[in-house]
Each structure stands twice: as C-alpha cells, then as structure tokens.
Amino acid sequence: MKPERAKQVKIFDITLRDGSQSKVATRIKLEDLLKVARKLAETGIYGAETWGGATFDVCVRFLREDPWERARMLKAAMPNVKSMMLIRGQNLVAYSNFSDDVVNRFVHAAARNGIDVFRIFDALDDMRNHEAVIRSVKEVGKIAEGAVCYTLSPVHTIEKFVSKARQLEDKGVDQIAIKDMAGLIDPNTTFELVSSLKKAVSLPIHLHTHDNCGLGMMSVLKAVEAGCDMIDSVLSPFAGGTGHPCTESLVYSLHRMGYETGCDLAKLTQAAEDARSVRGLYSEFEAPYSGVDCKMLVTQIPGGVMSNLSSQLRQQNALNRLNEIIDEIPRVREDLGWIPLVTPTSQIVVSQATFNVLLGRYKIIANHTANLLKGLYGETPAPVNKELQKRVLKDEKPVTVRPAELLPPMWPELEKKFPGLTEEEILIHAIFPHEASGYFESKK
Known part of the structure; x- marks a missing residue:
C-alpha cells in the first residue's frame, strides 16, 4: 500500500x-x-x-x-x-x-x-x-x-x-x-x-x-x-x-x-x-544458535534467556530439569506482578524459577526477588503475590514512592573517594565498583 x-x-x-x-x-x-x-x-x-x-x-x-x-x-x-x-x-x-x-x-x-x-x-x-x-x-x-x-x-x-x-x-x-x-x-x-x-x-x-x-x-x-x-x-x-x-x-x-x-x-x-x-x-x-526460534511464541521467554539458562543448567548437571523451569517461569512472573522479561527482571524471574524447581517452590527467595517484592525496583504492572510479599516484608511496609527517593546523594562521597579523577573516571567506579579496579590497572 x-x-x-x-x-x-x-x-x-x-x-x-x-x-x-x-x-x-x-x-x-x-x-x-x-x-x-x-x-x-x-x-x-x-x-x-x-x-x-x-x-x-x-x-x-x-x-x-x-x-x-x-x-x-x-x-x-x-x-x-x-x-x-x-x-x-x-x-x-x-x-x-x-x-x-x-x-x-x-x-x-x-x-x-x-x-x-x-x-x-x-x-x-x-x-x-x-x-x-x-x-x-x-x-x-x-x-x-x-x-x-x-x-x-x-x-x-x-x-x-x-x-x-x-x-x-x-x-x-x-x-x-x-x-x-x-x-x-x-x-x-x-x-x-x-x-x-x-x-x-x-x-x-x-x-x-x-x-x-x-x-x-x-x-x-x-x-x-x-x-x-x-x-x-x-x-x-x-x-x-x-x-x-x-x-x-x-x-x-x-x-x-x-x-x-x-x-x-x-x-x-x-x-x-x-x-x-x-x-x-x-x-x-557467536551463540550456538541465533536464528529464528518460534518456541518463543509459546513460551514467551527471550532466546538469550533460554540459551543462558541452558548453559547454567548444563554446568550444574541439571539440564534434564529445563522443561520444568520453562513451565515455572510464567508462574513466577505472575507472582511478581507480570513483569516484562528484560534486564534485570528476566534474570530475577529465571533465577527464582530455577530455585523453585531445583529446591522447592520459594524454599529460597533470592535477594533480588525479595527486593522486587519490597517495591525497591518500582511498581509492578500488576499486584504481586501477597503471601510472598508478606514473607519478605515481615513487619515492614512496601515501598510506594519512586525508589530513588530513598537514596541519598552519592556524588559528594564519590568525589572525596576518588580525588584527581575526571567525572568520567569517577562514573566508571560508581557504576561498576568491583570491575573498575581491574580496568584501571590494565590502563597503567
């Protein structure tokens, strides 16, 4: 047309x-x-x-x-x-x-x-x-x-x-x-x-x-x-x-x-x-396979997530549990308020689904899952599972404000910690603190 x-x-x-x-x-x-x-x-x-x-x-x-x-x-x-x-x-x-x-x-x-x-x-x-x-x-x-x-x-x-x-x-x-x-x-x-x-x-x-x-x-x-x-x-x-x-x-x-x-x-x-x-x-x-994969039309799980999951399970000698985890992923996603599967939420959902299958449903609640249930990532598209949320909150209340409002300013402390560095260099330290030392060491 x-x-x-x-x-x-x-x-x-x-x-x-x-x-x-x-x-x-x-x-x-x-x-x-x-x-x-x-x-x-x-x-x-x-x-x-x-x-x-x-x-x-x-x-x-x-x-x-x-x-x-x-x-x-x-x-x-x-x-x-x-x-x-x-x-x-x-x-x-x-x-x-x-x-x-x-x-x-x-x-x-x-x-x-x-x-x-x-x-x-x-x-x-x-x-x-x-x-x-x-x-x-x-x-x-x-x-x-x-x-x-x-x-x-x-x-x-x-x-x-x-x-x-x-x-x-x-x-x-x-x-x-x-x-x-x-x-x-x-x-x-x-x-x-x-x-x-x-x-x-x-x-x-x-x-x-x-x-x-x-x-x-x-x-x-x-x-x-x-x-x-x-x-x-x-x-x-x-x-x-x-x-x-x-x-x-x-x-x-x-x-x-x-x-x-x-x-x-x-x-x-x-x-x-x-x-x-x-x-x-x-x-x-290159990924082992990066072509068209229509299974996603059924599972709705991104291909990159699937390939990473398969690799991790292979390392744990648990590849035979893959289909169970695939079935568990949408259930976890529903419990977490139907969050989109994109970085970092895709990793949160898949990790929790893997724990659920290998160790028992919510026998372990991963830290990132707990933080999401607490509201520290923000408001989910739908309400989260109230029983799960109650488990992680205990006597606390969920965060309802914009999460960053709870964070104090970080820049003054960063400038004190890294005197003489450019803003760009300080930002590398701020964003990836664990990797920054090796990075700057390689630049000497």
Whole structure:
C-alpha cells in the first residue's frame, strides 16, 4: 500500500550496539566498529545506536576499553548521524538504582561524549524511573526518547501500552519508542498499537523489535503503514533471528512502497560488506544458535534467556530439569506482578524459577526477588503475590514512592573517594565498583 504522499521514514541502524550485543555478545572492539561506522556515515541513515545497554559493562569488564572513548570516537566517525544510546532508567547501564545526582552526572557526561538521543526504559515500565533521566536530558538539550516495553501477559493490553506512552508524554519526552526486546509483536498488533499511539500522543513513534520469531520485517512494515516515524534495523550480516530486521531489505521495501528514507541502498550494501568482515573476526562469541526460534511464541521467554539458562543448567548437571523451569517461569512472573522479561527482571524471574524447581517452590527467595517484592525496583504492572510479599516484608511496609527517593546523594562521597579523577573516571567506579579496579590497572 503506497502512501498518498511520500512520507519520510527515519532509519536508525543499530548494528554497532544491539546488533553486536545480539549476535556476538558485544565483544566487537572499537577499532572494528569504526570501520563499519565510517561506511554507515555515508549511507544517509538518520541515526545509529552506538552506546549503552551492555556496552559500558563489556568495555570495562572484558575489552578493557574506555567506554567514553567509544562514544566519542563513534560520534566523530558519524558526525552527520544522530548517535543514540540505551539507558536503563535509574539503573543507567547497570542493574540497580543510582541516586539522582549520579544519574544527572552520567547523562551530562554521555552528552558531552557525543550522545544525541537517549532511549530510556525501565524494566517494570514504572515511568517514575524515567523522570531523573528525562530531566537531565532536557538540561543538556538532547533528545529524550521514552520507551514502552512490549510484552505479553493477561494484564498487558493496547490500552495499557497507550496509557504508559501518555505518561511519558506528560513527563516531557520528545518521542516514544515501542521496545519489543523479545521479537514477540505480531504484524496485526503492531498496526493496532502504532495506530492507537498516533491518535493518543502528539510525538514521533519509533519501533524497536527483534526477529527471534521471524515476525520482524512483517511487523516493521505494518508499523510504517500505521504511521510509525522511525524504525530500528541492522546491516544484513547481523540481521535475523536474535538480531533485527535487515536495513538494506527495509530500505529497498520502503522505497518500493513509495516512502522516502534518505538512504542510499548501494552504500548500505558496501557498509554491509565491511560488517560481514568484522563479524567474522568474532565467531568465538557467536551463540550456538541465533536464528529464528518460534518456541518463543509459546513460551514467551527471550532466546538469550533460554540459551543462558541452558548453559547454567548444563554446568550444574541439571539440564534434564529445563522443561520444568520453562513451565515455572510464567508462574513466577505472575507472582511478581507480570513483569516484562528484560534486564534485570528476566534474570530475577529465571533465577527464582530455577530455585523453585531445583529446591522447592520459594524454599529460597533470592535477594533480588525479595527486593522486587519490597517495591525497591518500582511498581509492578500488576499486584504481586501477597503471601510472598508478606514473607519478605515481615513487619515492614512496601515501598510506594519512586525508589530513588530513598537514596541519598552519592556524588559528594564519590568525589572525596576518588580525588584527581575526571567525572568520567569517577562514573566508571560508581557504576561498576568491583570491575573498575581491574580496568584501571590494565590502563597503567
């Protein structure tokens, strides 16, 4: 179906961040990313995801590369392209909440080092956990993109997703992202959701999906038909399966449908050749299987979660209990208020389900599970199991305020603890305190 008039669809190529994370565990070194980035800069894409997610952690923990230099260098290689990062709300690029002053320093530093667009999400979709990041992004004059996490459960409806988007608009974001981290959104639902969002909010809509279940390209095209303004995709060597829809195929299809993207298909294919060469250097980090796996349509468990679980069970000589754990995961998820399965909540649910199967249901309640039941992560999409909550609370009351309000300012103490360091260096210590010492030792 051709649009009545040529409409611009903005392409965000996410090969350099989520493409790498989804296929080769974020292990690509900066020098190799730059080869692809320089070619991408010539293609006409509107934006590129270059930072955030697991990149900060992997740079510090494994690659021993300066994460801030990565942001700077990739922006320098693509000065004409919007550089986007994924930020986990109050968790920043880690797995637990930071105080508001640390959030503010981090956002200012990220902007200073080249980030233009901040895609903000919260694992519980508690939009209060977006607030400090949004305020900070507005301070530095950058683009705040609020993400709604798409997931399937009895309580997740089109109306609920639209309500979350309205909350984000009220909090001052510049655009809305649909973040389908498991590739579960189907074409019809995509069309309905994007259409509903276009009516409900006055902001641009951006779709992020994966291709785990083979639905990605179909859903992306239906999103565009419904009026979606921006689409995430990756160069062909990183496309499909646990990856995302293919940039070259998407651009070709959109042009044939009468949409404008500003992209040069020939130059995209050249960039893809470089990406193919780079991916080949990191075959040791490839997952055993990263193609389409339609079991997720039944289990609703992200492929990355499944592969990690299988690996851990194999190490414990308990792989024969896998199917029991798969059956237990939705029960735990219901007990914890139907939380989305995304970092860090996916790890919380799977760990607790594993304990339940191997040791007996809730014989052990993991610390992270207890903290979630206490309200320390925020408000869950549905009420949690009251009996479980009573067990962990004892005589306490659950947290009902924005969790970060309970945290005292951390920055003054950090400055005292690390005199003479730059803000960027202090932030590495603040976010990954256990890994920072080894990282800085490697830099001597």
